Amino acid sequence: MQNAVIIKTESLTKEYVLGAETIRALRGVDLEIRKNEYVAIMGPSGSGKSTLMNLLGCLDTPTAGQYWLNSTAVAGMVDDELAAIRNREIGFVFQTFNLLPRATALHNVELPLIYGGVAAKERREKARHVLGLVGLADRMEHRPAELSGGQRQRVAVARALVNDPAILLADEPTGNLDSQTGAEIMGLFEELHSTGQTIVIVTHEHDIAEHAHRRITLRDGLVETDILQRQTVRA
Amino acid sequence: MKPFEALRLAIAQIRSQKLKSFFSVVGVIIGVMFLIAVISIVEGMNRYMEDDFARTIYGLNTLTVTRSPSVQMDSDREQWRQWRRRPRLTLDDASAIRAGLQTPAMVAVESFNEGRLKSDRGVEVSGVWLTAASSDFFRIREMDVDRGRLFGPQEDAAGLPVVVLGSESAEKLFGALDPLGRTVRVNDIPFQVIGVLQPQGKLFFFSLDNRAIAPARSPMGRLTNPRAVVDNILVKAADPVMLQAARHEIESIMRARHRLRPDESNSFEIETKDESMAFWQTFSRILFIAFPALVGIALVVGGMVIMNIMLMSVVERTREIGMRLAVGARRRDILLQILVESAGLSFAGAAMGIALGLGMAKLVEALSPMPAAVGVHWLVIAAVMGIVVGVVAGVYPATRASRLDPVVALRAE
Numbered sequence: 001m002q003n004a005v006i007i008k009t010e011s012l013t014k015e016y017v018l019g020a021e022t023i024r025a026l027r028g029v030d031l032e033i034r035k036n037e038y039v040a041i042m043g044p045s046g047s048g049k050s051t052l053m054n055l056l057g058c059l060d061t062p063t064a065g066q067y068w069l070n071s072t073a074v075a076g077m078v079d080d081e082l083a084a085i086r087n088r089e090i091g092f093v094f095q096t097f098n099l100l101p102r103a104t105a106l107h108n109v110e111l112p113l114i115y116g117g118v119a120a121k122e123r124r125e126k127a128r129h130v131l132g133l134v135g136l137a138d139r140m141e142h143r144p145a146e147l148s149g150g151q152r153q154r155v156a157v158a159r160a161l162v163n164d165p166a167i168l169l170a171d172e173p174t175g176n177l178d179s180q181t182g183a184e185i186m187g188l189f190e191e192l193h194s195t196g197q198t199i200v201i202v203t204h205e206h207d208i209a210e211h212a213h214r215r216i217t218l219r220d221g222l223v224e225t226d227i228l229q230r231q232t233v234r235a
Numbered sequence: 236m237k238p239f240e241a242l243r244l245a246i247a248q249i250r251s252q253k254l255k256s257f258f259s260v261v262g263v264i265i266g267v268m269f270l271i272a273v274i275s276i277v278e279g280m281n282r283y284m285e286d287d288f289a290r291t292i293y294g295l296n297t298l299t300v301t302r303s304p305s306v307q308m309d310s311d312r313e314q315w316r317q318w319r320r321r322p323r324l325t326l327d328d329a330s331a332i333r334a335g336l337q338t339p340a341m342v343a344v345e346s347f348n349e350g351r352l353k354s355d356r357g358v359e360v361s362g363v364w365l366t367a368a369s370s371d372f373f374r375i376r377e378m379d380v381d382r383g384r385l386f387g388p389q390e391d392a393a394g395l396p397v398v399v400l401g402s403e404s405a406e407k408l409f410g411a412l413d414p415l416g417r418t419v420r421v422n423d424i425p426f427q428v429i430g431v432l433q434p435q436g437k438l439f440f441f442s443l444d445n446r447a448i449a450p451a452r453s454p455m456g457r458l459t460n461p462r463a464v465v466d467n468i469l470v471k472a473a474d475p476v477m478l479q480a481a482r483h484e485i486e487s488i489m490r491a492r493h494r495l496r497p498d499e500s501n502s503f504e505i506e507t508k509d510e511s512m513a514f515w516q517t518f519s520r521i522l523f524i525a526f527p528a529l530v531g532i533a534l535v536v537g538g539m540v541i542m543n544i545m546l547m548s549v550v551e552r553t554r555e556i557g558m559r560l561a562v563g564a565r566r567r568d569i570l571l572q573i574l575v576e577s578a579g580l581s582f583a584g585a586a587m588g589i590a591l592g593l594g595m596a597k598l599v600e601a602l603s604p605m606p607a608a609v610g611v612h613w614l615v616i617a618a619v620m621g622i623v624v625g626v627v628a629g630v631y632p633a634t635r636a637s638r639l640d641p642v643v644a645l646r647a648e
Contacts, residue, residue, distance in 0.1 A: 059561060059641045080565045087563020094645065098558040102251045114240050115563040159562065 003035035005071075006166050006198050007056060012065035014051050014221075025051040027221035028065065033167075033200065038193045040212035041202045047218040050171070053202045057090050057169045058082045070166050087116050091160025091168045095175035097152045099144045099159075105131060106140040109158045116163060130158040134188060150181035157188060161197075168192065170201045174208055186211045238571065245576035249583065259544035260584025262537025263624060267585045267617045270530040271592025275609035276599050277522050283605050284515045294508075296478045297375055300324060300332070300468040300485060301504045321502045322493060323464045326451060329369070335488045338472060338481040343371040344451050346459035346466045352400075352447060353420040354408040363404055364446035365421065367455040367465075372448070373399075375471040383415045383430030386450055394452035398426035403444035405431040421447055424454045478507070534620060537584070538628040545577050545632035556636055557644025570637040577629025578622045585621020589614055 011028040025048045033039055043049040054060040055067060058074055061082070067074045069089055077085065086092075091112075099108045109127040118126070131140050134154040144152050153173060160168055170189070174182030190211065193199055201212060209215050210229075217225045249256045299305070303318035326344060333342040345368045351361040366372075370388045373379065386397050398419060405414045405428075414428045426449055435443035449455035451465065460466065470485060472478040482505055493502045504510075549556070556569055596607035 054642045057561070059645070080567075083560065083563050083565040086561060092558075092561045094558070094561075096554075098554060098561075098645070100555065102247070111559070112562040115559070115565070115568060163563075 003037075005032055006035050006037075006069070007031060007033040007200075008066075008068040009055075010066040012052070012055060012067060013063050014048075014055060014060070015063045024221055026055070026062070029218075029221075029223055031216070031223065033198065035166075035198055036193070036196050038189070038199045038211075038213045039201070040209035040215045041200065041218065042204060042206075042209050042215060043218035043224075044204065046220075048221040049202050049204075049218050051221075052218065053169060053171055053200075056167075056200065057092060058085045083115075087112055088163055089166040091157075091163065091165035093153070093156050093160050093168065093170035093173045095172040097144070097156045097176070099152060099155055101144050104141050104143055105136060105147070105155045105158075108144070108155055109162050111159060112163045126162055127158070130161045131155070133161065133192075134158045148181070149177050150184055153177060153181075153185050154188065157185070157192075161192070167198045167200055170199070172203055172205075173201065174203075174205070182208070238575070241568070241571045241575040242579070244572050245579040248576050249580055255544070256580055256583070259541055260537065260580055260587075262533060262540050263581050263584035263621055264537075264588040264591065266530050266533030266537055267588025267621060268591040268595065269533070270527070270620075271589050271609060271613065271617055272595035272599075273522070273526050274613050275593065275596035275607040276605065277519055277526075278610065278613075279596070279600065279606040279608045281515075281519055282608050284512060294375060294377065294469075294471065296474055297469060297471040298478060298482055298485070298505055298507045300328075300470070300489065301466070301506060304504050304510070305506060323461075324466070324468055324503065326463045326465060328489065328492060329465065329468045331492055332468060332470065332485055332488055336470075336481060336484055338477050338484060340470050340472045340477065340481045341371045341375055343369045343375050343469045344465040344467065345369075345372055345469060346451065346456065346464070348459040350422045350447075350458060352404060352408060353423075354414075355418045356409070356412075358408050358410075360404055360407045360445070362445065364401075365455065365459055366446060366448040367451045367453070367459045368448055369451050372469065375469045378435070379433055380430035381433045382413075383428070385430055391450040391452060394450060394454075394456075396424070396426045396449065396453050396455075397429045398447050398449045398455070399430040399432060400428055400448075401432050401442075401444040401446035402434045403442055404447060407445075419447070421449070421455065422458055424458070426453075426455070482507075534624050538581070538624040541577055541581055541625060541628040542631060544580075545573060545629055546635070548576075549573065549632045549636040552636075553639065553644050553647040556639050557641050557647065560639070560641035561645060566637040569639075570633045573633035573636045574626055574629040577632065578625035581625025581628065582618065582621045585618050585624075588621070589617050592617075 009029055009031045011030065012026055013028050014026040016023045016025060029052060041049050041052060055062055058069070061077070062075055065075065069085065072085070074082070074085060100111070106124070106127050109131055110123045113123040113126060128140065131137060134157050136151060136154050136158065139147060139151060144155070147155065174185055177185065186208065189199055201208065203209055213229060215225070215227045215229060216223060302321050302324055329342055329344045336342070345366055348365045350363055350365045351359060352363050353359045370386055370391045373385045379385070380399065381402060385399055390397055398421065400408070400414060400419070408414065408419060409417065414431060417428050418425050419428055432444070437443060456462070470481055472481050485505060486501065489503050490501065495502060559569060593609065596609065599605065600607040
């Protein structure tokens with residue numbers, strides 16, 4: 001039995017107008033990602049992978065085409081609706097972590113719940129729980145400056161997970177880490193995947209993409225290849 | 236996001252950059268500080284004028300008949316000359332008023348000069364406030380003796396050389412000795428001391444206790460004015476309505492005595508506490524109008540500083556705002572956050588300004604006889620002004636922040 005479809009796009013198109021020129025960043029991407037898939041989106045710069053990530057992450061809206069996230073049509077949504085979708089369905093992990101420097105790990109992780117209107121006590125419990133999941137149970141009251149790069153990215157992952165999102169969307173998650181720490185983060189992703197998390201990683205590094213079970217390569221705004229690899233890791 | 240969360244975020248942000256936050260609200264601090272300080276001082280002056288000054292100079296339900304206005308504002312030379320040509324008030328005028336008044340009232344005369352006292356021990360005190368008065372003067376002025384007695388109507392009518400001393404004069408002249416029954420020379424004329432007044436305190440910096448009061452018909456009369464001439468005629472009624480009635484009667488009595496035709500204006504003044512207060516009220520009204528305008532300018536400048544700081548802060552935090560949008564902040568959450576931060580900053584500045592302003596007012600109170608009084612409503616107004624300045628200053632930066640495109644903001648350096 002196949003898992004439910006989490007992401008489905010149909011002729012997803014994005015155009016930017018730059019002066020007199022129109023840049024067609026995405027020229028019609030058809031994509032289907034199911035629950036608990038572990039996908040790497042690859043491509044050289046200018047291939048449209050960042051644009052695709054922004055659209056999948058509901059940070060941006062397509063010029064044309066359709067996008068269903070958890071069977072909800074997202075393409076025509078207004079700002080506030082998109083914010084709510086991002087809050088509930090998507091967990092972002094950024095290359096530069098993007099943590100609040102003056103806030104504790106716990107507060108950083110709580111942030112999405114604050115915008116989700118979750119009561120303080122419940123927030124605290126959930127944040128503690130996910131910090132435990134990423135192995136930072138003993139670092140909750142530390143500020144980012146007091147944490148190593150790998151620990152910071154773990155905090156960011158915890159923040160991404162705290163709302164129990166439909167997809168974890170990571171943009172070059174190891175780009176600012178040394179290779180060993182990067183491998184640790186990839187190990188963490190592997191663990192999360194094994195517990196049923198759907199993960200989409202955008203990267204240009206083949207090593208990183210190797211960890212994923214499905215590799216989608218973009219070129220010139222279109223899907224060039226879509227390969228399943230190592231489907232048996234879960235066993 | 237709940238407003239409470241926005242407040243917590245704002246407080247955390249302000250506290251994390253205390254020095255920068257402080258400098259950004261210096262304008263507001265100064266504006267509010269001067270507002271509170273000046274208002275407390277002016278209100279204190281107001282209360283002082285009403286309670287002490289007007290009471291001391293005029294008294295409750297009392298009117299004063301004088302030759303020329305006691306408080307003269309913007310009077311030109313011609314006006315002056317005209318006042319100088321007016322007839323002087325006399326003891327006979329006072330008698331005529333006393334005899335002619337239908338409204339029950341007390342009538343007294345008073346004349347002033349400055350002079351020197353010399354005790355029988357040889358101690359001399361100069362700069363003494365000399366008063367020649369009729370016996371009802373004490374009742375109208377609500378003065379009483381601490382020791383001895385006041386002079387009565389018979390002593391006044393007979394013009395006996397008896398004197399009532401102010402407490403400070405008595406102290407200086409006789410020290411620990413009992414002054415009663417002793418002789419004091421007023422500008423070389425001997426008087427017998429019959430009483431010492433209760434201490435009256437000070438008016439501004441001027442002591443009310445360095446004085447000597449003797450009957451109007453005694454030699455003191457000549458020390459203060461030409462024979463039979465008096466400076467003021469005092470009339471005290473039981474209440475404001477009676478005082479008003481007395482005022483009309485006195486006006487017609489005096490007009491008749493000065494033989495004025497109906498088309499001629501009064502050649503004397505009738506003043507109550509309100510007349511002298513009119514001068515002060517004009518002054519304080521100008522302060523109350525002009526000063527908030529200055530404070531307004533300070534607050535506008537303060538607001539502009541806050542706006543700039545908030546704009547800088549928004550630029551600095553572009554990535555953070557992008558992240559907040561990415562994790563689910565709505566545009567209005569960002570707007571609210573920046574607005575609350577700006578308002579909180581400005582409110583904190585206003586609170587500091589209030590504290591400093593009250594401190595300044597207390598300092599003035601400590602160094603001068605004027606009380607500092609500031610109504611609670613002014614504190615509320617100042618605090619609200621602080622918040623309003625912050626909100627207004629925050630609108631533009633907050634709008635800019637909330638309109639950021641998350642994709643662009645996340646890419647910002």
